[in-house]
Amino acid sequence: MRVIQWATGGVGRAAIEGIRLHPDLELVGCWVHSASKHGRDVGEILGTEPLGVRATSSVEEILALPADAVVYAPLVPDRDEVAALLRSGKNVVTPVGWFYPTEKDGAPLAAACAEGGTTLHGTGIIPGGITELHPLMFSALSSAVRFVRGEEFSDIRTYDAPDVVRHIMMFGGRPEEALGGPMLGLLSGGFVQSVRMCLDALGFSPGAEIRTSQEVAVATAPIGSPIGVIEPGLVAGQRFVWEAFVRDECVVRIAVNWLMGEAHLEPAWGFGPEGERFEVEVRGDPNAFVTIKGWQPETVEEGLVRNPGVVATAMHCVNSVPYVVAAEPGIRTYLDLPLIAGRAHPDLR
Numbered sequence: 001m002r003v004i005q006w007a008t009g010g011v012g013r014a015a016i017e018g019i020r021l022h023p024d025l026e027l028v029g030c031w032v033h034s035a036s037k038h039g040r041d042v043g044e045i046l047g048t049e050p051l052g053v054r055a056t057s058s059v060e061e062i063l064a065l066p067a068d069a070v071v072y073a074p075l076v077p078d079r080d081e082v083a084a085l086l087r088s089g090k091n092v093v094t095p096v097g098w099f100y101p102t103e104k105d106g107a108p109l110a111a112a113c114a115e116g117g118t119t120l121h122g123t124g125i126i127p128g129g130i131t132e133l134h135p136l137m138f139s140a141l142s143s144a145v146r147f148v149r150g151e152e153f154s155d156i157r158t159y160d161a162p163d164v165v166r167h168i169m170m171f172g173g174r175p176e177e178a179l180g181g182p183m184l185g186l187l188s189g190g191f192v193q194s195v196r197m198c199l200d201a202l203g204f205s206p207g208a209e210i211r212t213s214q215e216v217a218v219a220t221a222p223i224g225s226p227i228g229v230i231e232p233g234l235v236a237g238q239r240f241v242w243e244a245f246v247r248d249e250c251v252v253r254i255a256v257n258w259l260m261g262e263a264h265l266e267p268a269w270g271f272g273p274e275g276e277r278f279e280v281e282v283r284g285d286p287n288a289f290v291t292i293k294g295w296q297p298e299t300v301e302e303g304l305v306r307n308p309g310v311v312a313t314a315m316h317c318v319n320s321v322p323y324v325v326a327a328e329p330g331i332r333t334y335l336d337l338p339l340i341a342g343r344a345h346p347d348l349r
Contacts, residue, residue, distance in 0.1 A: 001024055001025050001026065001068040001069060001321060001322060001325055002026055002028040002066065002067040002068050002069075003019050003025050003026065003027055003028065003067060003068065003069050003070070003071060003321060004027075004028060004029035004030065004031065004062060004065065004067045004069070004070045004071070004090070005019065005027065005029070005030045005031070005042075005070075005071050005073070006030075006031045006062070006070050006071065006072045006073060006074060006081075006085075007031065007032065007033060007072075007073050007074045007075070008030065008032055008037070008042075008045055008046070008055070009073065009074075009075060009161070010160060010161070010307065010310040011073040011095060011310055011313050011314045011317075012071070012073045012314070013046055013314075014306075014310055014311040014313075014314035014315070015071045015073060015314040015315075015317055015318050016030070016042060016046060016051075017046075017311075017314075018314055018315050018318035018319070019071070019318055020051070021343075021345075021346065022318060022319070022321075022343055023343055023346075023349065024321075024322050024343070025318070025321060025322075027042070027051065027053050028053065028065065028066075028067055029053065029056070029061075029062060029065045029067060030042045030045075030053055030054075030055040030056070031055070031056060031057070031059070031062045032045070032055040032056065032057050033057065033074070034057070035057055037055050037057070038055060038056055038057040038058075039054055039055070039056070040054065040055055041053065041054060041055075042054070042055050059081070059084070062085075063084055063085070063088045064088075067090050068090070068091060068321075068325050069090060069091040069092070069093060069321045069324065069325055070085050070090050070091070070092050070093070071093050071094070071314075071317050071318060071321070072085065072092050072093070072094040072096070073094065073095055073096065073314070073317070074096065075096075075161075075164070076096070077094065077096040077097045079108065079109065082094070082098075082109060082112075082120065083108060083109055083111075083112040084112075086109065086112035086113050086115075086116045086118045086120060087112045087115045087116045087118075088116060089116045089117065089118060090116070090118060091118045091119045091120070091121075091321075091324050091325050091327075092118070092119075092120045092121070092324075093121050093123060093317045093318075093320050093321055093324050094120075094121075094122055094123075094317070095122070095123060095124030095128055095313050095314075095316070095317055096122075096190075097122055097189065097190060098120055098121075098122035098193075098331060099122035099123070099124075099127050099128055099132065099190060099193045099194060099197065099333065100122075100132070100193040100194070100196055100197040100200075100333050100335075101122075101193060101331060102196075106331050109331060110330055110331050113329045113330050113331065114329060114330070116329075117329050118329055119324050119325070119327045119328070119329055119330060119331075119332050120330075120331045120332070121320055121324045121327075121331075121332050121333070121337070122190075122193075122333070123316050123317055123320050123334075124313040124316055124317065125278075125295065125309060125312050125313050125316060126150070126152050126256065126278070127190040127191055127193065127194045128190075128194075128313070128316060129312075129316060130150040130151075130152065130278045130280060130292070131150035131191060131194035131195075131254045132150070132193075132194040132197045132198055132334065133334050134150060134280045134290070135148035135149065135150050135198055135252075135280055135281075135282060136148075136197070136198060136201050136202070136334070138280055138282045138288045138290060139202060139282050139284065139288075141282075141286070141288060142282050142283075142284030142285055142286060142287070142288060143284055143285050144284050144285050145202055145282060145283070145284035146249070146251065146283045146284060147249075147250065147251055147252070147253070147281070147282070147283040147284075148198055148202065148251070148252055148253075148280075148281065148282050148283075149252070149253040149254070149255075149279070149280065149281040149282075150194070150253075150254050150278070150279070150280055151253070151254070151255045151256070151257070151278070151279045151281075152255070152256045152257060152258075152278050153257045153271050153274075153275075153276055153277050153278070153279070154256070154257070154258055154259075154276055154296055154309070155258075155259060155260070155261055155271075155276055155296070155300065155303075156169070156171065156258040156259060156260060157225050157226055157260055157261060157300045157303070158296065158297050158300050158302075158303025158304065158307055159303070159307065159310075160226070160303070160304045160307065162226055162227045165226070165227050166227045166228075168181070168182060168183060168186070169181075169183050169238070169258075170183065170235060171225075171227060171230065171235050171236065171238070171260065172225070172227055172228065172230045172234050172235060172236075173234060173235055174233075174234060174235070175216045175218060175234075175235055177235075178214075178216050178235045178238060179214060179216060183214075183238075183240070184212060184214045184240060187240055187256075188212055188242065191240075191242045191254050192210060192212075192242060194242075194254055195210055195242050195243075195244050195252050195254055196210075197333065197334075197335070198244075198252045199244055199251070199252060201335060202251075204244070204246055204251050204252070205246045207246070208244045208245060208246050208251065208252075209244065209245045210242065210243070210244050211242075211243050211244075211245065212240075212241065212242050212243075213240070213241045213243075214238065214239070214240050214241075215238070215239045215241075216235050216237065216238050216239075217235070217236055217237030217238070217259070217265045217266060217267050217269050218232070218233050218234060218235060218236060218237075218265070218266055219231060219232050219233065219234055219235075219236040219260070219264055219265065219266075220232055220264045220265065220266045221263075221264040222264075223236050223260050223261060223263070223264055225260050225261075226300075226304060230260060236259070236260040236261075236264070236265055237257075237258065237259040237260060237265050237269050238257075238258050239255065239256070239257050239258075239269075240255065240256050241253065241254070241255040242254045242255070257269070257271075259271070274291060275293075276293075276296040277291050277292060277293055277296070278291070278292040278295060279291055279292070280292070294308060295308045295309040295312050296308060296309060315342065316340075319340055319341065319342050319343070320337070320340050323337050323338060323340050324337070
């Protein structure tokens with residue numbers, strides 16, 4: 001299958017690695033935002049040997065290029081771009097949205113899928129795995145489910161996107177700037193879909209109320225970070241929570257806990273003895289509690305070179321491509337696709 005990579009940020013770069021290693025996929029094109037990357041060999045952009053694929057900043061070139069799928073991984077999604085790709089006959093897999101859109105929100109892209117005979121699938125790890133796929137997967141081992149949870153505990157210093165961390169997430173800013181900033185709204189676009197998927201798939205009351213919240217922690221002493229020193233009184237930790245309630249009972253909880261390390265915070269948040277991790281919980285008969293390690297780097301320095309969580313996000317997209325290409329046209333979620341699996345290492349095939 002011929003695959004185009006859209007954007008070469010952290011996820012995009014990792015996706016190209018995954019496409020090259022996947023026995024059923026071939027990289028045939030790459031869209032880049034920066035004019036300085038236009039015309040360069042993709043391998044040169046990645047710092048590897050030449051790959052024989054030239055990057056382009058021309059959307060028209062990408063739309064005209066014959067391909068089966070696009071891994072669409074920009075920083076901010078553009079619905080019109082996705083619709084154009086779908087209408088051009090290219091299936092789209094993306095970690096930046098459309099995990100479980102409402103019928104109204106998905107209608108324009110569903111129409112593009114129908115026109116192009118193509119499929120759109122949103123995936124990743126959070127949203128796109130920990131927050132909906134994994135709670136639902138483990139709920140299959142229980143009956144009478146009362147509660148599911150997906151939660152992240154990460155050191156945000158390992159996220160190599162300083163402009164995003166500083167100017168969108170508002171780390172290093174004043175608490176009122178973070179609490180009044182765009183981040184909760186941006187995140188809610190994806191995480192509310194995760195909550196709704198869990199509610200619908202598990203059969204909780206359609207009258208469930210979804211509530212969101214945001215908390216911040218501030219530095220009590222200077223904290224060194226990739227975005228510079230965070231001075232006392234400025235934001236050094238954030239917690240975002242999405243919960244669904246049936247009457248007064250919380251039935252779904254999704255949360256992210258992002259800290260600039262564990263020292264010098266007020267409130268004194270930390271990761272606890274388990275360290276950085278992802279957690280999945282199901283309360284039913286029986287209960288399930290799952291801790292996932294390995295998607296966070298061992299050190300800040302390692303994370304800035306290659307963050308495993310970013311790589312996992314990319315690989316979930318790449319490994320979905322054959323299944324999405326084979327799917328019926330339309331917006332397809334985890335609830336519509338078969339079990340998605342990776343592929344063996346080339347040395348072991």
